[in-house]
Amino acid sequence: MMRRSLLASPAVFALPGGASAQLAAPTAPLAIHTAGQGSPFVTYGQAIAVLLGRNGVAATVEPSTGSLQNLTAVEDNPNALGTAFLGSVWDALQGTPAAGGRKHVNVRALWPMYETSFQIAALTTSGLTQFSQLAGKRVGAGPARGPAETFLVAAAEAAGIRIEIVSGSPAEMSEGLLAGRMDALWQGAIVPIPSILAALARAPGVVFGPGAEVVGRVTQRLPMLAPTTLQPGTYPGQTVPIESFAAWNFIVANRALSEATAYAITRAVLSVGDPARDIAPVAAASRAANAANNRILPFHPGAMRFYREAGVPLAAPVD
Numbered sequence: 001m002m003r004r005s006l007l008a009s010p011a012v013f014a015l016p017g018g019a020s021a022q023l024a025a026p027t028a029p030l031a032i033h034t035a036g037q038g039s040p041f042v043t044y045g046q047a048i049a050v051l052l053g054r055n056g057v058a059a060t061v062e063p064s065t066g067s068l069q070n071l072t073a074v075e076d077n078p079n080a081l082g083t084a085f086l087g088s089v090w091d092a093l094q095g096t097p098a099a100g101g102r103k104h105v106n107v108r109a110l111w112p113m114y115e116t117s118f119q120i121a122a123l124t125t126s127g128l129t130q131f132s133q134l135a136g137k138r139v140g141a142g143p144a145r146g147p148a149e150t151f152l153v154a155a156a157e158a159a160g161i162r163i164e165i166v167s168g169s170p171a172e173m174s175e176g177l178l179a180g181r182m183d184a185l186w187q188g189a190i191v192p193i194p195s196i197l198a199a200l201a202r203a204p205g206v207v208f209g210p211g212a213e214v215v216g217r218v219t220q221r222l223p224m225l226a227p228t229t230l231q232p233g234t235y236p237g238q239t240v241p242i243e244s245f246a247a248w249n250f251i252v253a254n255r256a257l258s259e260a261t262a263y264a265i266t267r268a269v270l271s272v273g274d275p276a277r278d279i280a281p282v283a284a285a286s287r288a289a290n291a292a293n294n295r296i297l298p299f300h301p302g303a304m305r306f307y308r309e310a311g312v313p314l315a316a317p318v319d
Contacts, residue, residue, distance in 0.1 A: 107252050136161075151247075296317070
């Protein structure tokens with residue numbers, strides 16, 4: 001039997017531009033599960049809680065270890081929201097070992113947060129300027145067996161090259177690149193990637209991506225990824241676009257969250273005039289059109305209602 005949240009009497013939910021919608025407000029605050037301190041997930045969750053609070057919806061921000069713990073919290077609690085990386089969502093849907101072997105069947109997408117985009121940085125002295133040149137090179141890829149390593153291996157296979165992977169924290173990666181313990185650094189984060197900027201601030205370097213051909217092969221094989229183009233000027237000294245791929249981060253909810261609530265909060269977030277100004281800089285990409293970057297997780301019926309009204313085509317599976 002499907003669990004449903006206990007609802008109070010409907011309340012008027014104020015929306016940008018003076019519009020309003022009937023919101024069946026949960027008797028308990030919505031719990032937004034985020035990550036550890038210092039993570040953009042926390043900054044984003046706090047900003048959303050403030051926005052919802054301004055519109056009469058109580059929300060708490062809950063710390064966690066990150067996406068997989070958030071997904072499990074949402075799976076088990078109709079009043080939970082979560083920040084989630086689509087790579088981790090894929091694990092949760094499939095019930096992989098990373099997700100504890102449990103298939104998550106109750107999680108649904110609400111709205112896009114920002115993309116975790118992947119780039120390569122190399123020192124100018126290395127002479128490396130394109131992905132194919134990484135053949136046989138030592139490339140830092142973050143924590144062992146993490147998403148960055150997984151996607152780097154996929155890109156190398158798509159390019160037909162072999163690389164030597166070096167593991168470690170983002171800080172260790174930057175120091176290793178500068179000390180010559182690796183030839184290049186592969187990182188994924190909100191752009192511009194802080195660890196890459198930190199390295200470029202200390203030594204001249206170049207940033208590049210896998211290129212459009214490799215990106216096409218990887219995104220066809222891994223549906224949690226989407227192509228992305230970084231415009232010139234994203235990084236210091238960058239004069240040409242960088243073609244790469246990204247896994248988006250989404251706010252997710254339990255499918256038992258009331259349709260009225262899911263609709264109203266999705267509309268509230270995606271109807272602001274300027275999300276960077278009206279929510280927070282980290283929310284700059286929280287725009288309705290970016291919902292199309294989710295191709296793996298069904299949307300909540302309440303969110304679907306908003307996207308239909310907004311004329312946004314979606315590529316995600318349908319319940």
